[in-house]
Amino acid sequence: NAGVTQTPKFQVLKTGQSMTLQCAQDMNHNSMYWYRQDPGMGLRLIYYSASEGTTDKGEVPNGYNVSRLNKREFSLRLESAAPSQTSVYFCASSGDPNYNEQFFGPGTRLTVL
């Protein structure tokens, strides 16, 4: 039981390049989330998926797209990376619709030059 896994762990991009961050969970959770963590800002929600087949914008969606590929997988895509997207990205999942206890992956550290 691996919980929530993310790939890659580290990535360096040049401005304008694209990439996809992968996330998978093996807990049969309905809801999945993408956050970014910046110093002094806490975690900010980028996108979330309340169930398979649905996605919704969070607090900071601009410059990102997501795909809920199936119940297990939720990917985050940067179409044209910008230095402002340098951050640590966390994926999370939740199977509790009432209290929303979330389980987090280990994170992807992204640097955009």
Added chain:
Amino acid sequence: GDSVTQMEGPVTLSEEAFLTINCTYTATGYPSLFWYVQYPGEGLQLLLKATKADDKGSNKGFEATYRKETTSFHLEKGSVQVSDSAVYFCALSDQGFQKLVFGTGTRLLVSP
């Protein structure tokens, strides 16, 4: 909108000292409250939670009581260890909204 306010860090303590990290919240409904901990280089882990007023969450010697009258959920531990050094996040989840709102985090540094 909903928000969570935590005390600024870092909080620096000696081993075996008493810890308090303050957390207050603003919410329109009746939220569930959480403390998450992030160790260096890792993701967030749920430390404890409380789902209704006057509930006390506890885990690994940490405690927090859901105080509706003061809209607070302060984290306490009677005797910290070096291994408790981490960043602690307070968060809330309002009923019906499948999202968490996080505070900015408080870094705890414990020296031997």
